[in-house]
Amino acid sequence: MSYGKPESGAMQASPLGQLLIMLREDLMGELQAINQYQAHIDNIEEAEIKELLEHIRDDEKEHVAELTHLISRVDAIQREKFLNDHTAAPAERVSAGKDESQVLTVGNLFGKK
Ligand SMILES: [Fe+2]
Numbered sequence: 068m069s070y071g072k073p074e075s076g077a078m079q080a081s082p083l084g085q086l087l088i089m090l091r092e093d094l095m096g097e098l099q100a101i102n103q104y105q106a107h108i109d110n111i112e113e114a115e116i117k118e119l120l121e122h123i124r125d126d127e128k129e130h131v132a133e134l135t136h137l138i139s140r141v142d143a144i145q146r147e148k149f150l151n152d153h154t155a156a157p158a159e160r161v162s163a164g165k166d167e168s169q170v171l172t173v174g175n176l177f178g179k180k
Pocket residue numbers: 068069097100126127130
């Protein structure tokens with residue numbers, strides 16, 4: 068499920084840039100959905116409905132994780148930022164690797180160079 072604004076700025080970007088803009092918009096939609104489901108959960112008394120909405124909310128969290136992973140595969144800078152967790156204590160940080168062969172591009176995403 069996605070609730071993001073469609074195509075904001077996507078038409079001026081390169082194909083890879085357009086893909087990233089769409090994925091980021093999808094990610095925003097998933098995050099908004101989590102907040103919306105949580106607000107409804109917090110205001111519903113019926114246990115059965117609450118439980119179902121909690122299940123749906125958790126599905127949205129899975130979608131956030133999937134989109135985050137996909138964005139990090141497409142966007143090398145974003146991947147590096149994810150790998151360098153500045154919220155962790157310095158001793159717990161993991162640095163980004165040097166291997167750029169794993170970077171996903173629009174071309175290799177669809178089987179082309
Ligand atoms: Fe979703």
